[in-house]
Amino acid sequence: MNEKDVCKEVGQSFKIVSKEAVVPNIYEMVIEAPIIAEKVKPGQFVILIPDEMGERVPFTVSDWDVEKGTVTIFFQELGVSTMKLAKMEVGNTLESLVGPLGKPAEIANFGTVLLGGGCYGIGGIYPIARAMKEAGNRVITVVEARGQYLLYNLDKLKAVSDQLFLTTSDGSTEISGKVHDAVQHLLDKGEKIDRAVFMGCNFMLMMSSEATKSHGIKTKVFLNALMVDGTGMCGCCRCSVGGETKYACVDGPEFDGHEVDWEELFKRSGHYLNDEVLAYQFFNYKGCKQDMDG
Amino acid sequence: MEIKEGQTVLDVARDAGIYIPTLCTLDQLPNFGACRLCLVKIEGMRGFPPACSTPATDDMDVITDDEELNNLRRNVVLLLLSEHPNSCIVCDDKELCEKYRTCPMKAGQITGCQLCPNKEDCDLREIVEHLGIEKVDYEFNYKNLNLEREDPFFDRDYNLCILCGRCVRVCEEIREMSVLAFTKRGHETRIDTAFGKSHLETGCRFCGACVDVCPTGALSARGTKWHGKLDSEVKTVCGLCNINCGIVVGVKWGKVVSTVPDPTSYTNGQLCVLGRFCIAPIINHFDRLKYPLVRKDDWLIPVEWEEAIDYAVEGLKKYSPNDIGFVISSDLNNEAAFMMLELARVLGTTNIAVGTPAEGSVVQEALQGGGNALGVTHLYRMSDFTEEKLMKPDEISKLKAIYTTQHLAGIEEAEFLIIQDVFASKTSECASVVLPALSFIETEGSVLSFDGTLRSLNAAVEPYAKARPDWVITNDVLKGFGNENISTLEDVRSAFKDELKKVTLPEMQELFLDGKWLPRILKENKDPQYSYRGTDLTKKVGDLRILKEANQ
Numbered sequence: 138m139n140e141k142d143v144c145k146e147v148g149q150s151f152k153i154v155s156k157e158a159v160v161p162n163i164y165e166m167v168i169e170a171p172i173i174a175e176k177v178k179p180g181q182f183v184i185l186i187p188d189e190m191g192e193r194v195p196f197t198v199s200d201w202d203v204e205k206g207t208v209t210i211f212f213q214e215l216g217v218s219t220m221k222l223a224k225m226e227v228g229n230t231l232e233s234l235v236g237p238l239g240k241p242a243e244i245a246n247f248g249t250v251l252l253g254g255g256c257y258g259i260g261g262i263y264p265i266a267r268a269m270k271e272a273g274n275r276v277i278t279v280v281e282a283r284g285q286y287l288l289y290n291l292d293k294l295k296a297v298s299d300q301l302f303l304t305t306s307d308g309s310t311e312i313s314g315k316v317h318d319a320v321q322h323l324l325d326k327g328e329k330i331d332r333a334v335f336m337g338c339n340f341m342l343m344m345s346s347e348a349t350k351s352h353g354i355k356t357k358v359f360l361n362a363l364m365v366d367g368t369g370m371c372g373c374c375r376c377s378v379g380g381e382t383k384y385a386c387v388d389g390p391e392f393d394g395h396e397v398d399w400e401e402l403f404k405r406s407g408h409y410l411n412d413e414v415l416a417y418q419f420f421n422y423k424g425c426k427q428d429m430d431g
Numbered sequence: 432m433e434i435k436e437g438q439t440v441l442d443v444a445r446d447a448g449i450y451i452p453t454l455c456t457l458d459q460l461p462n463f464g465a466c467r468l469c470l471v472k473i474e475g476m477r478g479f480p481p482a483c484s485t486p487a488t489d490d491m492d493v494i495t496d497d498e499e500l501n502n503l504r505r506n507v508v509l510l511l512l513s514e515h516p517n518s519c520i521v522c523d524d525k526e527l528c529e530k531y532r533t534c535p536m537k538a539g540q541i542t543g544c545q546l547c548p549n550k551e552d553c554d555l556r557e558i559v560e561h562l563g564i565e566k567v568d569y570e571f572n573y574k575n576l577n578l579e580r581e582d583p584f585f586d587r588d589y590n591l592c593i594l595c596g597r598c599v600r601v602c603e604e605i606r607e608m609s610v611l612a613f614t615k616r617g618h619e620t621r622i623d624t625a626f627g628k629s630h631l632e633t634g635c636r637f638c639g640a641c642v643d644v645c646p647t648g649a650l651s652a653r654g655t656k657w658h659g660k661l662d663s664e665v666k667t668v669c670g671l672c673n674i675n676c677g678i679v680v681g682v683k684w685g686k687v688v689s690t691v692p693d694p695t696s697y698t699n700g701q702l703c704v705l706g707r708f709c710i711a712p713i714i715n716h717f718d719r720l721k722y723p724l725v726r727k728d729d730w731l732i733p734v735e736w737e738e739a740i741d742y743a744v745e746g747l748k749k750y751s752p753n754d755i756g757f758v759i760s761s762d763l764n765n766e767a768a769f770m771m772l773e774l775a776r777v778l779g780t781t782n783i784a785v786g787t788p789a790e791g792s793v794v795q796e797a798l799q800g801g802g803n804a805l806g807v808t809h810l811y812r813m814s815d816f817t818e819e820k821l822m823k824p825d826e827i828s829k830l831k832a833i834y835t836t837q838h839l840a841g842i843e844e845a846e847f848l849i850i851q852d853v854f855a856s857k858t859s860e861c862a863s864v865v866l867p868a869l870s871f872i873e874t875e876g877s878v879l880s881f882d883g884t885l886r887s888l889n890a891a892v893e894p895y896a897k898a899r900p901d902w903v904i905t906n907d908v909l910k911g912f913g914n915e916n917i918s919t920l921e922d923v924r925s926a927f928k929d930e931l932k933k934v935t936l937p938e939m940q941e942l943f944l945d946g947k948w949l950p951r952i953l954k955e956n957k958d959p960q961y962s963y964r965g966t967d968l969t970k971k972v973g974d975l976r977i978l979k980e981a982n983q
Contacts, residue, residue: 161575162538214538214539214540215538216537220539283542284518286571286573306518309570314523314524339531413657415688417655418715419716419973420654420973421973421974421976
């Protein structure tokens, strides 16, 4: 009995319930995973394997439904594994899905909380916004994209935010620029921010953290580190925070944005770039077995 | 300035080294006048005539570059950018973003230069920089067309298309396939196939000419597009069929990351599906033979080269010349083939088979007979082996000891089997000794192309794992028999170069009078054999398997 059969046995089929390209290159995928749906908390993630030949990839859980037994992820197509996911259809099953992993986001009544989301984080920040709102915070949400046509999930975010700001690099929305420009814009207007939480690519996390640093705003970021097992065994997701070595999978993924060694994180993230690129050459390759049979 | 008959203003300017921006012109094809970027001022002519379609005449007074023209051009580009994702061009964080994200993000649908595989050689981006555009005032309209990537080998994101028509024209006028066309009209104009069929259904041969001429990232080679800026580019020739088209190998991280046609080669910058899309996945394939292996207690064990060579030599010494046979792959370069023949001569055997000989016209033989079929045949002839003695593969398989340079079904049962090959195969699994060889991309050498011309193979990347050039391996075996005459590649070459230079096929020259000869013979014939050294390439390249299955 393989892993997949074991999962089926306990009612975990990891069937794709829905898949939609919400904006170009970003997909919303709802996956059947009742046990995970019951346990997951805001800020936690899952690791999935798309198919038999696939690798393990971590994704932030962006919503869940205990009754339907489903979890929702938003993913941006950025490599071979996400390309495979983007090509999968409703009804297909994933090879495996494990979770919830990582520590939940720190939720409390801080006062005014600023939440910033970019790319997949526009989807991923939602459960944190919801929990922050429920905890009694005043929630200001800022989302960024290259252009207005790349923003999504806005109705859901609006429902749990006191204010929602849209920023775009091409200036097609109210604020031109990125989340860090919006932070500056709000502070200039005299907004008092007690805590900031950012989710998006590492570049966005770094830029946004820099914007809050000089104002002494406590800032949390959801780091994107290369990850394999997600349970603290392999050490692949090692990062330096406040001069200490941390594992993004079990010590995070939420960390203090002002303490992260960004240069190291970028270096580590780019370490397997050549293999990631070469992997495209074998995308439709069906494995050694058929190969040697000939 | 000198004007040649039939030249346009653009041609004359280019010959004189004067830059006029264009996005739709293509060498080898008549100018098209689609992009309106080459507008110039000509004394005595009204308005702004396009340089690409205005014939040059004597005493013409032309202004190619001034503020008024650049404003006009800027406006043309801004209109293009109003429908071509432009956020990375206008982004304030551009410099920092490029510093931290040094390679493109490997996106599906492209929504900015940082996500675009074409970023490093984008013609549109180059012109944007030339014109100094940093702001786009027009509202951006994303067409949101579906990404087309169900076909093998290349992706099509027509959201990036600027309708320059290069792909349509190269497909129609150079490849004479007419797979692509302009469809619909006005604002709805798109590049598409007839009735929106998939490329597989249209009979597209996936030569990739459309991908090569696309000035944006609209058309891109799926397997070989995300490398970003290349470390180096090496000109060499393809070794998968005996036409030996000129290719430029893109190298990064010490690996082959792309192959594109060499426009200066005798094949005029055209390739087939193998040369354009399959070389990188073949060379980088994880089924390559990595270390010398020797059979010990029924297991193939990795050993040092010296031990493997000794094992091969001692093994061969146990057999009489009549019991030993050689299989010379017609994909071997001249140097390697010569060494095999030399070894056969020293051992005193005439049991030689040349792998996968093809029959038919000269062109069919070139396409189906292996990467150096003509070279191997000529070397065989000049080595005093007569054609009547040439063995068939099934005759060879009856011999007790076989030294093969390719996978060959039926020889697994040999008592003592030496295989010197690039890929692991059934043959290598059954061998007594496995000698890993370098492919045509990793070795210096020469081939005799089907037109009788000697062409050089240049090593584009460092040797793969412990593999060695074929001629070096065979020479080491030869040394084991006390023959130490050859120590350098030049020694090998001088032994046969003059002979091969005598080969001339003047009748072939007629074929090359027309610049479109390669597309024509490819259109009239099947693709070159999907095989290299006896290995079925459809089993190594997934997309090639899909193409083959669609054509069955």
